[in-house]
Amino acid sequence: MKIKRIPAIILAAAMLGTMPIVPPKTGLSLSTVAYAAEKLNAPKDFTAAVNGTAAVLSWSAVKGADAYRIYQYDKSAKKFVKLKTVTSTKASVNGLAEGKNYFKVAALTKSGSKYITGNISEKITVTVASAAESSAKTSGKNSAAVALAKKMGDGCNLGNTMESVATWLGADATPKDYEKAWGQPETTAAMIKSLKAGGFESVRVPVAWSNMMSKDGKYTISPEYFDRIDEIVGYILDNDMYCIINIHWDGGWWEDFGSSDEKVAQAAMDKYTAMWKQIAKHYKSYSDKLIFESANEELGSKTKGSSSMNESYERVNSINQKFVDIVRSTGGKNKSRFLLIAGYDTDISKTADNRFKMPDDTAKDRLLVSVHYYSPATFCIADKKSNSWGYSGSWGTEADYKTMRKDFEKMKKFTDAGYGVIIGEYGVCLNTDGEKYVMKKGTDKFFQSVKDLSSEMGYCAMIWDCSSWFNRKTQSYNYDFLKDIYD
Incomplete structure (x- = not known):
């Protein structure tokens, strides 16, 4: 205190x-x-939105502040100098030089006609693209990664399957025991073939590798677990479909990244590194239709801990960079394999934030970015009218369509820069108020709109499914409208 x-x-x-x-x-x-x-606290969450040679700087309000002073680094003077004073938490700066520009901000308290300066914020970097780089962004839509997302077409998740975590199973559990622990049937070749026949070109296989992994600090993944993943990946590739594998929620150990205990945080990175080294080496000779995804939606808020948002973004960026470096270092087809980079919380707005950075890569045009779409949450996630944070039983107004389009357009910044876009999950829950699950009004319109916008913008959208939509036991759609949309 x-x-x-x-x-x-x-x-x-x-x-x-x-x-x-x-x-x-x-x-x-x-x-x-x-x-x-x-002294007043330093402003936090200092960030910039760049537009050409101009930028809008913004930060969180500081209690007790009467104004804020912006400082810019003067390269000739080799120090930060006063730029302007503002009374809001935003400031526009114009005429920025190409390359890197540096800024800081401090909160001010007024004393008579003068200001008392508080603590100064962390430095942020505002990068202005050169004319050549701006031209490259225009041609980014022609990159191999952008083209790949278009080829991947409509996709489906094997939800509640290999990512199922079931501690009650005990030490003698087999991979198939985990596979069926959350209510889904054993995955078969016929099942994947029926997905292909139903109109899907891509399958995402979320994986909980920790289910069968050594606890000696080496994090060795069980050969039996690899064997079962191999079989499922094989079913998908044999049908000439694209396949994505990742490290999913995996029991929630991701939160250790945000621990204030450095040893705990380092152990999380050690585990992540060990897992991806094994996965990458194991699959380095596989077809380039197999895509590795760095993480799931845990990468972001779940790894934040008590750090600031700026620090949290930096952590997410460093984890994604580590992922790319590990995979590329294993050689084989991994030198140029397409890699899917999980966005911040896989949330569109948070991923489109300028603090989220795509990793550097030794391979050209081989990175894609992953986001999920469950918006509005009151429609897509809330399954009961009594839900404490709101409930919506229908979708399809003009405002709904406009909002979805606006959300999807935020990801165009990535395709413009040459990165493919994957909507790794989207869906709508069924209403569970009664004895039977009931589909919400407008679900068909929501799915159709996701498909149409993804096709228009060149994204690959992958529906989240646990046999709610495509019944894996009967190997057919549960609702006729789905066949009309995807088949």
Whole structure:
């Protein structure tokens, strides 16, 4: 707990009890005096939205601040100099030079006609693309990664299957025991063939590798577990489909990345590194139709811990960079394999944030970015009218369509830069208020719109399914409208 120094005049008044509190003759209110007694905190979540040679800087408000001062690094003077003072939490800067520009911001408290400067923020870098780079972005839509996303067509997840975590199974559990633990049937070649016949060109296989992994600190994945994943991947590739494998929720160990205990955080990176080294080496000779995905939606808020948003973005970026470096270092077809980079929380808005960076790569045009789409959550996720944070039983208004288009357009920044876009999951839950699950009104419109917009913008969208839509036991669609959309 931080102890603040109490101004003497306030302390004296409190001790006397009956003595009125009179502000000192400084033009400051008592609340301002309290803040001025100690330097204001540095503004957090300092970021920039770049547009050509201009940028809009923004940051979180600081309690007690009357204004904010922007500092820009002067390369000739080799130091940060005052640029401007503003009273809001945003500032526009224009005429930026090509390359890297550096900024800081500090909160100010007014004292008479002067300002008292608080602690200064972390430095942020604002990069302005050269004319050549801007031209390259225009041609980015012709990259191999963008073309791949288009080829991948409609996709489907094998949900609640190889990512199932079931601690109750015990030490003698087999890979197929885990596969069926969350209610799905054993995956078969016929099942995958029926998905292909149903109109799907791609299958995402979420995986919980920790289910069968050594606990000696070496994180060795069981050969039997690899064998079962091999079989499922084989079914998909044998049908000339694209296949994505990842490290999914996997029991929730991702939160260790955000631990304040450095040993715990390092152990998380050690585990991540060991897993991807094994996975990459195991599949390095496989067809390039097999795509590795760095993570699931846990990469972001779940790995944040108590760090600031800027620090959290940096952590996400470093984990994704580690993933690319590991895979490329294993050689074979992994030198140029297409890799899918998980966005921040796999959330469109958070991934489109300029703080999210795609990794550097030794292979050209081989990276794609992954986001999920369950918006609005009150329609896509809330399954009961009694849901505490809201519920919507229908979708399909003009506003709904406009919002979805606006969301999808945010990802065009990636295709413009040459990165393919994968909507790795999307879906709508069934209403569970009654004895039977009931499909929400407008689900068909939602699915059709996701498909249409993805086709228009060159994205691959993959429906999340646990036999709610495509019944793996009967190997057929549960609703006729799905066949009309995908087949």
